[in-house]
Amino acid sequence: MRPAEQRIVEYASFSGWVDRVELAAALDLPAPTVTTAVRKLLAAGSLVAGDTDTGSGRAGRPRQRLRVAGPAPMTGLVSWSHDRLRLRLLDPSGELVRELGREQPVPDAGAHGLSPAVAELVAAAGQVADRRLAAVVVSVPAPFLRGTGTPVEHLGAEDCPRRFPVRSSAGAERALSEEHGIPVLLENDANLGALGELVHGAGAGVDFVHLTIGRHGFGSGVVVNGRLVRGARGYTGELAHLQMDHDGPLCTCGGRGCLWMQLRHLTAMQEGAPATTLDFADLPDRAVAGDAGAARLLRDVGRTIGRPLAQLCTMLDPHRLVLDGALGPAMDHLVRGIRESFSVDAPPAVADNIEVVVSPLRAADVLGACELPCEHARHA
Numbered sequence: 001m002r003p004a005e006q007r008i009v010e011y012a013s014f015s016g017w018v019d020r021v022e023l024a025a026a027l028d029l030p031a032p033t034v035t036t037a038v039r040k041l042l043a044a045g046s047l048v049a050g051d052t053d054t055g056s057g058r059a060g061r062p063r064q065r066l067r068v069a070g071p072a073p074m075t076g077l078v079s080w081s082h083d084r085l086r087l088r089l090l091d092p093s094g095e096l097v098r099e100l101g102r103e104q105p106v107p108d109a110g111a112h113g114l115s116p117a118v119a120e121l122v123a124a125a126g127q128v129a130d131r132r133l134a135a136v137v138v139s140v141p142a143p144f145l146r147g148t149g150t151p152v153e154h155l156g157a158e159d160c161p162r163r164f165p166v167r168s169s170a171g172a173e174r175a176l177s178e179e180h181g182i183p184v185l186l187e188n189d190a191n192l193g194a195l196g197e198l199v200h201g202a203g204a205g206v207d208f209v210h211l212t213i214g215r216h217g218f219g220s221g222v223v224v225n226g227r228l229v230r231g232a233r234g235y236t237g238e239l240a241h242l243q244m245d246h247d248g249p250l251c252t253c254g255g256r257g258c259l260w261m262q263l264r265h266l267t268a269m270q271e272g273a274p275a276t277t278l279d280f281a282d283l284p285d286r287a288v289a290g291d292a293g294a295a296r297l298l299r300d301v302g303r304t305i306g307r308p309l310a311q312l313c314t315m316l317d318p319h320r321l322v323l324d325g326a327l328g329p330a331m332d333h334l335v336r337g338i339r340e341s342f343s344v345d346a347p348p349a350v351a352d353n354i355e356v357v358v359s360p361l362r363a364a365d366v367l368g369a370c371e372l373p374c375e376h377a378r379h380a
């Protein structure tokens with residue numbers, strides 16, 4: 001098989017339905033090369049043709065849709081938060097097909113960089129899938145760069161225990177991919193969220209900063225010119241570790257006075273909240289139910305996040321700030337605080353023009369995980 005045909009089959013196996021124009025653009029191949037390769041792959045039965053997309057309102061000829069022969073492959077997503085490690089098998093549209101979970105504290109990554117528990121779930125993905133797997137994605141809730149791994153935690157981490165089952169990915173992706181015969185890709189969870197918004201949400205066709213706020217943390221990703229920006233070390237968009245206070249407490253990242261530590265302090269003001277982690281607990285529910293104190297605290301959180309966000313957006317000048325909708329109606333209070341900060345901390349050119357959008361997506365990271373193998377194939 002010639003490389004162009006190989007690349008087309010690989011890309012189509014990740015992305016479900018595609019057409020020739022998308023293949024040429026995504027794989028940077030000349031249109032005649034794609035046409036010739038697709039003709040051969042259709043004749044060989046490797047690709048099958050579907051309906052013709054007339055593309056209402058789109059200029060140009062109708063496009064014939066194509067996909068790899070056989071059932072659509074699934075993507076495995078390994079993720080964790082606090083004490084739950086889980087594997088989800090997803091179809092190309094992000095729908096959950098099957099889930100395996102482990103209610104146990106996630107063991108530390110250890111000296112070898114990858115927890116055996118994560119490696120076991122990657123292996124389990126291949127065993128429990130009843131149809132072909134396109135890839136397994138490991139979502140990492142920490143600053144992370146493919147090929148480099150997560151930074152080592154520093155002094156000051158003792159009172160803020162955040163343990164990650166992936167420490168370093170040097171060789172881990174390649175070794176796992178070779179062992180299981182499918183691509184195994186590791187990626188920062190906030191980057192997955194931004195990727196999901198780029199393809200399926202409020203980020204199509206614009207430069208945007210994506211902010212994910214869950215009940216146990218937050219993260220951000222940056223998309224410019226239609227591509228996720230990772231930076232030289234994977235630190236692009238690491239809002240949590242922007243310094244807010246020169247003399248603040250040491251952070252797990254080794255810095256001092258980070259936004260992460262400020263938010264931890266703020267959320268610990270709620271009754272019953274643990275003082276050692278960032279935990280919104282039932283704050284969003286109480287705010288929606290009319291608890292004025294909870295609403296105020298969420299607004300304060302929005303203002304605190306808004307200050308460095310305003311600086312970031314002044315530097316980048318994106319079209320939109322896209323906020324994950326995971327907290328539901330409680331996001332209104334956060335958005336109010338963020339807007340207040342922008343009006344004070346950003347110049348009018350940014351504050352008056354940036355669109356602040358709460359995404360309708362509730363699981364952008366899941367959609368991003370389904371997109372990651374495509375992105376990897378596109379830029380490989």
Ligand SMILES: [Zn+2]
Nearest residue numbers: 241251253258
């Ligand atoms: Zn930090």
